[in-house]
Amino acid sequence: MKLMVEKHKTKLIVMVSILSMVLLLFYSVQGNRSTILQEENATNLNDVVLEDPPETVIQPSEEVITKVYVDIKGAIKEPGVYTLQSDQRVDDAIKLAGGFSNEANTNSVNLAEKVVDEMVIYVASVNEEISEVINQIPSNSTKNDKININQASSEELQELPRIGPSKAHSIIEYRETNGFFKSIDELLGVSGIGEKTFEQLEDLITVQ
Numbered sequence: 001m002k003l004m005v006e007k008h009k010t011k012l013i014v015m016v017s018i019l020s021m022v023l024l025l026f027y028s029v030q031g032n033r034s035t036i037l038q039e040e041n042a043t044n045l046n047d048v049v050l051e052d053p054p055e056t057v058i059q060p061s062e063e064v065i066t067k068v069y070v071d072i073k074g075a076i077k078e079p080g081v082y083t084l085q086s087d088q089r090v091d092d093a094i095k096l097a098g099g100f101s102n103e104a105n106t107n108s109v110n111l112a113e114k115v116v117d118e119m120v121i122y123v124a125s126v127n128e129e130i131s132e133v134i135n136q137i138p139s140n141s142t143k144n145d146k147i148n149i150n151q152a153s154s155e156e157l158q159e160l161p162r163i164g165p166s167k168a169h170s171i172i173e174y175r176e177t178n179g180f181f182k183s184i185d186e187l188l189g190v191s192g193i194g195e196k197t198f199e200q201l202e203d204l205i206t207v208q
Contacts, residue, residue: 070115072097073200074123075104084115093121103127122161122200146206149187150180161200167192181207 066086070093073079077098084093091111100106100123108124115121147156149171157168167190174190175181184205187193193201 066117068115068117068119070119070121072121072123074108074121075101075125076123077101086115086117088115089113090115090121094123101125120161120200120204124162128162146204148207149184149205150175150207160204162197163201167197183207 064086068084068086069081070084071081072093076094077100079097082093082096084096089111090109090113093115094100094109094111103125105124105126105128108128109121147160149157154165154168154172157163157171158165163171170191170193171187178189181187184202184207187201187205188195188198
């Protein structure tokens with residue numbers, strides 16, 4: 001009886017050992033398979049080409065068209081104040097005023113510039129010295145941005161119509177010799193500044 005028990009005990013131990021080996025082999029295979037699947041998934045993710053998100057197209061805002069008033073002076077057939085739209089050009093203003101006169105120096109204005117409210121367009125005549133003519137038309141000539149002839153530099157003075165380097169120098173020399181201008185009318189005392197020139201400047205300058 002004891003011998004039989006020992007014999008079955010030996011078989012039981014062998015069976016348990018075999019079962020343990022089978023289980024270890026099974027879990028080992030499953031672990032390797034899981035690792036392979038994870039590696040394959042990672043490879044597939046790396047192979048995916050990430051597309052750039054579509055660019056957002058910003059539509060330009062529409063220009064607001066407003067009514068503007070422009071003062072056209074000088075060698076023009078019908079000088080005066082004209083009403084235009086803010087998307088129009090100096091060329092449109094000149095045509096509205098009847099066009100250039102026979103004495104006009106057409107190089108004294110920039111025909112391609114857009115008009116703005118309170119703009120002064122001065123067309124010089126061929127008899128005027130080109131050095132004294134501003135080719136860029138002064139724009140936005142409002143009370144808030146008048147040029148102070150008591151403080152302005154030579155470059156700032158030359159932004160005014162009919163004021164070139166020589167007249168700008170004369171203005172600065174006059175105020176350094178005689179003191180600050182007490183009124184804009186005193187500008188007539190500057191050499192080279194006559195009634196015709198002063199007429200084009202009086203709405204664009206200040207002494208304060």
